[in-house]
Amino acid sequence: xxxxxxxxxxxxxxxxxxxxxxxxxxxxxxxxxxxxxxxxxxxxxxxxxxxxxxxxxxxxxxxxxxxxxxxxxxxxxxxxxxxxxxxxxxxxxxxxxxxxxxxxxxxxxxxxxxxxxxxxxxxxxxxxxxxxxxxxxxxxxxxxxxxxxxxxxxxxxxxxxxxxxxxxxxxxxxxxxxxxxxxxxxxxxxxxxxxxxxxxxxxxxxxxxxxxxxxxxxxxxxxxxxxxxxxxxxxxxxxxxxxxxxxxxxxxxxxxxxxxxxxxxxxxxxxxxxxxxxxxxxxxxxxxxxxxxxxxxxxxxxxxxxxxxxxxxxxxxxxxxxxxxxxxxxxxxxxxxxxxxxxxxxxxxxxxxx
Amino acid sequence: xxxxxxxxxxxxxxxxxxxxxxxxxxxxxxxxxxxxxxxxxxxxxxxxxxxxxxxxxxxxxxxxxxxxxxxxxxxxxxxxxxxxxxxxxxxxxxxxxxxxxxxxxxxxxxxxxxxxxxxxxxxxxxxxxxxxxxxxxxxxxxxxxxxxxxxxxxxxxxxxxxxxxxxxxxxxxxxxxxxxxxxxxxxxxxxxxxxxxxxxxxxxxxxxxxxxxxxxxxxxxxxxxxxxxxxxxxxxxxxxxxxxxxxxxxxxxxxxxxxxxxxxxxxxxxxxxxxxxxxxxxxxxxxxxxxxxxxxxxxxxxxxxxxxxxxxxxxxxxxxxxxxxxxxxxxxxxxxxxxxxxxxxxxxxxxxxxxxxxxxxxxxxxx
Numbered sequence: 001x002x003x004x005x006x007x008x009x010x011x012x013x014x015x016x017x018x019x020x021x022x023x024x025x026x027x028x029x030x031x032x033x034x035x036x037x038x039x040x041x042x043x044x045x046x047x048x049x050x051x052x053x054x055x056x057x058x059x060x061x062x063x064x065x066x067x068x069x070x071x072x073x074x075x076x077x078x079x080x081x082x083x084x085x086x087x088x089x090x091x092x093x094x095x096x097x098x099x100x101x102x103x104x105x106x107x108x109x110x111x112x113x114x115x116x117x118x119x120x121x122x123x124x125x126x127x128x129x130x131x132x133x134x135x136x137x138x139x140x141x142x143x144x145x146x147x148x149x150x151x152x153x154x155x156x157x158x159x160x161x162x163x164x165x166x167x168x169x170x171x172x173x174x175x176x177x178x179x180x181x182x183x184x185x186x187x188x189x190x191x192x193x194x195x196x197x198x199x200x201x202x203x204x205x206x207x208x209x210x211x212x213x214x215x216x217x218x219x220x221x222x223x224x225x226x227x228x229x230x231x232x233x234x235x236x237x238x239x240x241x242x243x244x245x246x247x248x249x250x251x252x253x254x255x256x257x258x259x260x261x262x263x264x265x266x267x268x269x270x271x272x273x274x275x276x277x278x279x280x281x282x283x284x285x286x287x288x289x290x291x292x293x294x295x296x297x298x299x300x301x302x303x304x305x306x307x308x309x310x311x312x313x314x315x316x317x318x319x320x321x322x323x324x325x326x327x328x329x330x331x332x333x334x335x336x337x338x339x340x341x342x343x344x345x346x347x348x349x350x351x352x353x354x
Numbered sequence: 355x356x357x358x359x360x361x362x363x364x365x366x367x368x369x370x371x372x373x374x375x376x377x378x379x380x381x382x383x384x385x386x387x388x389x390x391x392x393x394x395x396x397x398x399x400x401x402x403x404x405x406x407x408x409x410x411x412x413x414x415x416x417x418x419x420x421x422x423x424x425x426x427x428x429x430x431x432x433x434x435x436x437x438x439x440x441x442x443x444x445x446x447x448x449x450x451x452x453x454x455x456x457x458x459x460x461x462x463x464x465x466x467x468x469x470x471x472x473x474x475x476x477x478x479x480x481x482x483x484x485x486x487x488x489x490x491x492x493x494x495x496x497x498x499x500x501x502x503x504x505x506x507x508x509x510x511x512x513x514x515x516x517x518x519x520x521x522x523x524x525x526x527x528x529x530x531x532x533x534x535x536x537x538x539x540x541x542x543x544x545x546x547x548x549x550x551x552x553x554x555x556x557x558x559x560x561x562x563x564x565x566x567x568x569x570x571x572x573x574x575x576x577x578x579x580x581x582x583x584x585x586x587x588x589x590x591x592x593x594x595x596x597x598x599x600x601x602x603x604x605x606x607x608x609x610x611x612x613x614x615x616x617x618x619x620x621x622x623x624x625x626x627x628x629x630x631x632x633x634x635x636x637x638x639x640x641x642x643x644x645x646x647x648x649x650x651x652x653x654x655x656x657x658x659x660x661x662x663x664x665x666x667x668x669x670x671x672x673x674x675x676x677x678x679x680x681x682x683x684x685x686x687x688x689x690x691x692x693x694x695x696x697x698x699x700x701x702x703x704x705x706x707x708x709x710x711x712x713x714x715x716x717x718x719x720x721x
Binding site for chain 1: 466467470525526528529593594595597598601608611612
């Protein structure tokens with residue numbers, strides 16, 4: 001056989017056969033952008049916010065089933081288009097599901113195995129129903145279906161009250177922190193949606209909701225508090241400061257037979273308002289820095305207090321750090337370890353005035 | 355341009371060898387390393403990689419002693435005509451097994467991540483057709499393709515790895531521990547596929563042009579491949595930690611997926627990067643088919659211009675064996691169970707034995 005026959009025999013089938021079985025035109029698919037999951041009787045209630053691919057506002061799609069696959073199959077049987085999860089950007093877990101450890105774990109197993117859903121999807125928790133969040137989101141949306149995704153892509157890193165969490169990191173943290181993690185929080189409110197705060201999980205179950213302030217404490221602890229705006233009271237005057245850079249370093253040391261965890265927070269801030277003292281002088285800056293350092297310390301301590309009340313150090317990521325240093329960890333963190341918070345703030349910018 | 359002299363240079367061989375390392379092994383290895391070596395999986399990778407590099411040097415030493423030999427002549431010369439022929443046919447079996455499993459695992463990944471409804475046999479058949487076309491033009495075609503595709507494969511991979519390295523927190527690698535001997539022993543079957551590219555040493559010497567500093571160059575190539583493999587395992591451990599990494603099927607791809615950096619316009623880099631593995635699988639299977647043809651031509655002493663007729667034996671065999679496992683899991687475990695034995699016999703025991711026989715009988719003029 002000469003070479004052209006070879007080329008013909010081998011290359012032609014590529015054009016004839018590739019993709020025939022998997023061919024499905026975009027207009028035959030319903031692209032889901034956000035998924036909300038709540039607990040429902042024996043299974044799950046799944047609400048979808050689809051992408052706006054046609055004229056008119058996208059409508060919420062609600063389906064129920066014993067598993068995610070079951071719910072999607074139910075949705076497909078009622079719609080002319082195939083449910084497409086490959087473009088999904090966000091998943092919201094409702095409070096009812098977060099409270100049920102067994103159901104949450106089963107659902108997460110399904111998500112973990114899914115080939116279709118990208119592991120870059122952002123996960124969120126809410127203290128209401130996920131369905132209400134989808135409704136509120138559809139109202140807020142400008143028709144693209146990407147409101148939440150845009151927020152976490154563009155704004156979340158700069159406001160310092162919430163932290164984006166992708167599914168891959170979520171699963172990794174759950175695995176290494178014995179089913180504990182802090183999810184970003186979303187709340188439907190009268191004005192629309194509130195994106196801030198956190199949802200702490202412990203042993204695959206809801207442990208606590210963090211307010212914006214408590215979440216800030218958590219963000220300082222993990223060294224991701226860039227954008228957080230702090231407010232100090234200086235003789236009746238409110239002075240704002242924005243955190244420009246945030247780092248956290250952990251060091252475990254044995255002092256007098258007891259383990260001490262030194263949490264060193266290295267922070268750089270930008271002064272946004274006028275103080276009573278001249279912040280451009282060394283003494284003035286020092287005074288401001290001390291003022292804000294105390295505020296930061298208090299915030300972090302308040303967040304740690306929540307973990308102490310819940311008798312776990314897992315969701316703050318403290319226990320896993322101890323395990324990384326000390327293989328003989330007995331698991332009783334708060335009895336074994338004393339926390340020492342050591343923030344060090346440097347004001348690096350005072351704006352255009354002294 | 356092809357010289358069409360069926361000769362390749364040592365540089366082309368180095369490129370091929372490096373690409374062979376990055377077959378499906380690179381996709382599964384980080385997870386296997388975490389299962390068997392725990393936090394010290396990356397150290398285990400270094401140890402096995404360095405051991406493999408010394409084995410490669412042994413092959414080059416043997417090849418330089420008998421530069422006109424392929425495995426068929428080596429076996430016949432060392433073990434006699436009959437036993438040598440049996441061993442050569444056994445090596446043919448290994449070629450079919452290695453090729454079929456690589457093909458099957460790769461087509462399973464393509465099937466599950468990109469073309470879930472396309473029948474498995476069709477994806478395998480189409481890949482085989484392409485490999486068959488390239489193999490019919492000889493090893494020079496594979497070497498040239500490797501030389502061109504090398505830059506398209508490794509440079510983006512390295513760039514993505516650099517971004518992963520920058521965005522990773524290395525706490526999960528703590529505490530650093532040396533691997534226990536038991537974990538080294540347990541990890542052996544999972545690291546055996548690292549040797550799969552060594553098949554090239556059993557057939558390539560008659561097709562090699564100048565062989566200057568070949569031992570050193572091949573050794574450095576193996577060390578470079580070990581370095582890249584170690585980086586893959588190290589970063590996977592840093593990104594996921596031992597527990598999460600152990601339960602992942604294709605951690606390398608998943609790790610690529612999470613990278614996001616300014617200017618990137620792709621949402622699923624993992625699927626984009628999958629084509630790099632397509633290239634390595636294509637080149638590996640092409641080379642195996644070529645080696646299979648060479649083996650049959652030499653065992654049955656058929657004419658050189660009839661070499662392509664052996665494709666009609668090899669292609670159906672590869673196709674059938676690739677379809678034997680009922681799913682990816684079965685193909686994976688079959689490879690893990692069988693490869694250490696086959697590689698142990700053909701890549702470790704027989705070469706060492708041949709070296710011993712050569713030394714005892716004073717054979718082989720070293721060039």
